[in-house]
Amino acid sequence: MEQDELFTVNPDLAAPPEPVDTPTATGERSVPAAAAGAPLAVRMRPRSLDEVVGQQHLLGEGAPLRRLVEGAAPASVLLHGPPGTGKTTLANLVSTATGRRFVALSALSAGVKEVRGVIEEARRRRNYNAENTVLFIDEVHRFSKTQQDALLGAVEDRTVLLVAATTENPSFSIVSPLLSRSLVLQLRPLTDDDVRGLIRRAMADERGLGGELELTEDAENHLVRLASGDARRALTALEAAADAASVTEHRTVGLAIVEAAVDKAAVRYDRDGDQHYDVISAFIKSIRGSDVDAALHYLARMIEAGEDPRFLARRLVVHASEDIGMADPTALQAAVAAAHAVQFIGMPEGRLALAQATVHLATAPKSNAVIAGIDAALADVRAGRIGTVPPHLRDGHYAGAAKLGNAQGYRYPHNAPEGVLAQQYPPDELVGADYYNPTQHGAERTLAERVPKLRRSVRGETRGG
Numbered sequence: 001m002e003q004d005e006l007f008t009v010n011p012d013l014a015a016p017p018e019p020v021d022t023p024t025a026t027g028e029r030s031v032p033a034a035a036a037g038a039p040l041a042v043r044m045r046p047r048s049l050d051e052v053v054g055q056q057h058l059l060g061e062g063a064p065l066r067r068l069v070e071g072a073a074p075a076s077v078l079l080h081g082p083p084g085t086g087k088t089t090l091a092n093l094v095s096t097a098t099g100r101r102f103v104a105l106s107a108l109s110a111g112v113k114e115v116r117g118v119i120e121e122a123r124r125r126r127n128y129n130a131e132n133t134v135l136f137i138d139e140v141h142r143f144s145k146t147q148q149d150a151l152l153g154a155v156e157d158r159t160v161l162l163v164a165a166t167t168e169n170p171s172f173s174i175v176s177p178l179l180s181r182s183l184v185l186q187l188r189p190l191t192d193d194d195v196r197g198l199i200r201r202a203m204a205d206e207r208g209l210g211g212e213l214e215l216t217e218d219a220e221n222h223l224v225r226l227a228s229g230d231a232r233r234a235l236t237a238l239e240a241a242a243d244a245a246s247v248t249e250h251r252t253v254g255l256a257i258v259e260a261a262v263d264k265a266a267v268r269y270d271r272d273g274d275q276h277y278d279v280i281s282a283f284i285k286s287i288r289g290s291d292v293d294a295a296l297h298y299l300a301r302m303i304e305a306g307e308d309p310r311f312l313a314r315r316l317v318v319h320a321s322e323d324i325g326m327a328d329p330t331a332l333q334a335a336v337a338a339a340h341a342v343q344f345i346g347m348p349e350g351r352l353a354l355a356q357a358t359v360h361l362a363t364a365p366k367s368n369a370v371i372a373g374i375d376a377a378l379a380d381v382r383a384g385r386i387g388t389v390p391p392h393l394r395d396g397h398y399a400g401a402a403k404l405g406n407a408q409g410y411r412y413p414h415n416a417p418e419g420v421l422a423q424q425y426p427p428d429e430l431v432g433a434d435y436y437n438p439t440q441h442g443a444e445r446t447l448a449e450r451v452p453k454l455r456r457s458v459r460g461e462t463r464g465g
Contacts, residue, residue, distance in 0.1 A: 040239035041232045043207045044198070045089050052086060052093075053198050053231070054190040065185055069093050076155050076162035078140070078170050078179070081187025082346070084230030087165035090187075091136040094163055100132045101125065107142035112150050119154040126159060133160050140164035141173035148175045155181045189229025196224050198231050199238055209242055218255040225306045226262065228347070237262045280315060288323045292362035299358050309350050313339035316357045324361060325370030327442035334360040365442025373436035380430065387427025422460035432459070 046052045049059060049069055058065035068077060069090070077094075079087045092102065103118050122133035135154075137143070154160045155178065162182065166173060170184050190198075202208035203215055215223075219241070227234035237258070244261040245253045283298035302312060313335070320335040338357035342350035396407025411423050424431065434455070438447040455461075 039236070040202060040208060040242075041235040044202050044205065044235055046086075046093070049093060052089065053194040055086060055090075055187055058185055058187070064183060065090060068183075076160075076182045077164070078174060078182045078184045079163065079165045079187055080168075080170050080184060082167060082189055082229065084227075084232040084234075085187040085189060086231065087187060088136070088138065091134065091163040091165065094134055094161070100134045100161065102134050102136065104136040104138070107137060107139040107147075110137075112147050115147060115150045119151075119159055122154065122160045135160040135162050137162070137164045139166065141166040141168040141170075145175055148178050152177050152181065190227070190231055191229070192224050195227045195229065195231060195234045196220065199223055199234055202235055202238060209238075212251070213242055213245055214252045216252060216254045219253050219258045222255055222258050228306055284315060284319055284323075287319055287358065287362045288366065290362055290366065292359055295358050295362045296355060299354060303347075303351050303354070309342045309347055309354060310339070312354055313342045313357075316354070316361060319361055322371045323366055323368055324364050325367045325444075326447055327367035327369075327439065327444045328364040329443060331361055331364045365444075367439045367441050367444050369436060369438050369444065376435045380433065385429050387429040389427065390424050392423075393425065418457075420454060420457045422458060425458065 049066065052059060055065070057063065060066065065077075068075065079090060081087060088104075091104070094100070096102070101122075103122070105114060105118065118133075118135055122135065125131040125133060137151075140148070151160075151162060155162050164174075164182070170179060199215070199220060203213065204211050215238075223234055223237055223241075226237050240261040241253050241258040244257050245251070248257075250257065279298055279301055283295060283302070286294035286298060299312065303309070316335040317332070317339055320332040324331040334357050338353040341353035345353075391405045392408060392410040394404075394406040395401065396410075401407060411421055413419050413421055413423075415421075426433065436451065438444040438451055440448055
């Protein structure tokens with residue numbers, strides 16, 4: 001179970017501690033402090049909206065989640081987003097900031113019986129004590145249809161205010177009736193700056209390391225890369241490094257300590273510097289050179305360093321046409337499919353689609369005839385070799401077109417036995433210009449035979465003429 005999934009079904013959940021009614025600067029109640037022996041990620045869990053990092057699209061002034069936390073919008077919500085983006089934290093804030101009772105279930109361990117038990121208790125408390133209940137369900141996509149259906153009545157009449165969290169797309173994993181009764185809010189991965197700020201707060205805050213240790217810049221950068229937008233992962237790694245430093249009586253947490261503590265070497269890769277350009281250049285040149293192993297190595301380096309997978313997918317799509325083209329027409333299909341897969345499923349699973357496309361492209365026959373052809377055509381256009389469209393190819397679907405000679409004399413290729421006939425297609429200035437010249441590689445070998453024949457037929461030439 002992820003550390004964000006901190007609540008499971010146990011007797012303590014039936015009557016959780018009452019929230020401490022301590023107003024913050026914004027008038028919100030604060031979340032009770034975690035025990036001193038709790039993990040760093042738990043101790044640093046935000047106590048108010050002011051401490052939440054990221055998700056400003058949901059927490060800005062008047063935004064839906066802020067209104068919910070402030071009690072102005074008592075609607076059930078489905079929080080959809082990757083791990084470590086604050087789903088459990090926000091559910092806690094919804095309950096404590098508005099004085100509601102908070103009960104949490106995990107779909108990994110709770111069944112229909114537990115759900116109905118919580119609902120009955122919530123109904124009893126509402127009827128006798130006018131006490132409202134926030135029911136937080138983590139991993140709600142793991143609930144069966146029957147378990148999800150058990151929530152409908154209580155959500156409908158607001159016996160409970162449901163805050164459900166899922167890492168899966170709710171459109172595919174949540175039953176329609178529950179979707180229609182809830183507000184779906186998508187949480188985004190934290191930015192590097194968000195994670196960096198969180199690490200620095202944990203280093204200085206009394207709930208965290210209390211300023212007892214220092215963190216070097218390269219160690220901080222490594223922690224940020226390790227996090228990949230996951231706050232919990234960053235704090236867990238920081239805690240491990242801090243523990244390692246205390247054992248060795250170091251007051252400074254350096255890169256070597258972080259690497260040893262999390263058993264993960266830092267990848268020397270700067271997404272905004274020379275390494276970014278050098279490694280992506282080596283990646284493309286390895287594919288072009290048909291060295292599949294080197295290509296996978298550079299892909300792995302970029303993935304491990306936290307490179308944007310969409311950037312990698314875009315480069316593969318470009319390369320498929322630039323260096324393979326018609327030598328293997330399926331290469332572009334593979335690259336585009338990988339780009340869609342990355343967008344659809346995200347990381348880390350998206351690495352498989354990127355790797356598959358990389359292997360496909362690296363092992364495919366190579367040809368630059370497509371890029372050479374379009375660049376040659378563009379060069380002529382830019383040099384002013386444009387000319388006018390031949391009259392018989394112009395649009396003839398408007399009044400007066402025939403008087404201008406438009407579309408007169410056009411010959412329909414499908415009327416010819418082979419579907420090809422002699423007819424001028426380019427402007428007069430470009431008759432005889434050959435832009436696309438297929439190679440003898442892969443599928444282009446067939447085109448190398450076919451294209452000259454097509455040109456002779458279209459231009460009305462005889463062999464050798």
